Amino acid sequence: MGWLAELPRADDLTPMAWLCTLVRVKRLLRRADVVPSPNIWYFTDTYEVENRAQDADDVIWARLSEQVCWSGADVVDVGCGDGFHLPRFAATARSVVGVEPHEPLVRRAQRRLARYPTVTVRGGTAQRLPLADASADLVHARTAYFFGPGCDPGLREADRVLRPGGALAIVDLDTRHRPYGDWMLADLPHYDPDVVDAFFARQDFTCLRVETRWRFPDREAMAAVLRIEFSARVAERAVAETLKLNAGAEGDELILPVGYRILVRRKPGGLVRSVSPQGRPSTP
Numbered sequence: 139m140g141w142l143a144e145l146p147r148a149d150d151l152t153p154m155a156w157l158c159t160l161v162r163v164k165r166l167l168r169r170a171d172v173v174p175s176p177n178i179w180y181f182t183d184t185y186e187v188e189n190r191a192q193d194a195d196d197v198i199w200a201r202l203s204e205q206v207c208w209s210g211a212d213v214v215d216v217g218c219g220d221g222f223h224l225p226r227f228a229a230t231a232r233s234v235v236g237v238e239p240h241e242p243l244v245r246r247a248q249r250r251l252a253r254y255p256t257v258t259v260r261g262g263t264a265q266r267l268p269l270a271d272a273s274a275d276l277v278h279a280r281t282a283y284f285f286g287p288g289c290d291p292g293l294r295e296a297d298r299v300l301r302p303g304g305a306l307a308i309v310d311l312d313t314r315h316r317p318y319g320d321w322m323l324a325d326l327p328h329y330d331p332d333v334v335d336a337f338f339a340r341q342d343f344t345c346l347r348v349e350t351r352w353r354f355p356d357r358e359a360m361a362a363v364l365r366i367e368f369s370a371r372v373a374e375r376a377v378a379e380t381l382k383l384n385a386g387a388e389g390d391e392l393i394l395p396v397g398y399r400i401l402v403r404r405k406p407g408g409l410v411r412s413v414s415p416q417g418r419p420s421t422p
């Protein structure tokens with residue numbers, strides 16, 4: 139609870155200072171809900187380069203669209219960052235709401251999506267979505283908040299805003315996929331892929347693993363991106379191994395294979411299904 143140290147002592151406070159302190163406490167509590175994301179918070183332009191490099195063959199989009207449908211649907215993108223993925227949903231969805239706790243990213247996403255009449259971007263967190271009950275058909279989150287044990291408040295909140303039959307789809311990196319997963323684990327010694335997989339399986343998610351290719355325009359872009367993702371030591375290893383993977387390739391482009399998990403959980407539909415005397419499910 140290091141943030142408590144930021145608060146003034148109670149006996150120093152005038153009524154006005156009390157009010158200001160209350161506002162600060164509220165802000166700090168909200169901050170405590172937020173998962174630090176230094177890559178996109180502090181290196182937003184490099185993260186844009188990363189987003190453009192990711193999933194060069196649209197494998198994630200293809201597999202995701204086989205599992206959940208957003209055409210004509212009301213979509214929420216939780217932890218939308220600066221809104222990079224929102225236009226893809228907006229192309230066919232009825233409405234899209236991007237939710238993001240980091241204010242500068244909210245403003246940047248709002249600027250990016252200004253020309254899209256069906257898209258709104260709001261400040262908020264996965265634990266407290268600024269949305270009404272049963273107002274969405276698809277809640278999507280990409281490499282945001284839903285990283286494993288501890289994300290239960292966000293799972294409950296997604297259930298609250300989903301309509302019956304709606305789906306929560308979480309797209310995250312696959313630490314079991316090499317070499318990227320090895321680099322992640324080198325920086326996250328306490329992350330246990332077995333624990334994370336067991337957590338999502340217990341929560342009734344299906345898990346589809348996909349291999350994608352990140353395609354960088356050149357060596358500088360690749361190094362810049364890997365340096366915002368990893369500690370200095372691991373980043374230098376990742377840069378060297380990526381160069382080795384691309385040894386002999388023609389042109390400036392570099393390819394890096396990266397694995398993802400697509401986790402999907404559906405909210406039960408409105409029709410109550412009962413089991414017939416023959417043991418087959420039937421609708422009453």
Ligand SMILES: C[S@@+](CC[C@H](N)C(=O)[O-])C[C@H]1O[C@@H](n2cnc3c(N)ncnc32)[C@H](O)[C@@H]1O
Nearest residue numbers: 171172173175217218219240263264280282283
């Ligand atoms: C790695 S970025 C991914 C951004 C975006 N989904 C993308 O793919 O471009 C993770 C995002 O999650 C946001 N975030 C952090 N804590 C959150 C929370 N509690 N609820 C929702 N989003 C959160 C961060 O501010 C950041 O924008």
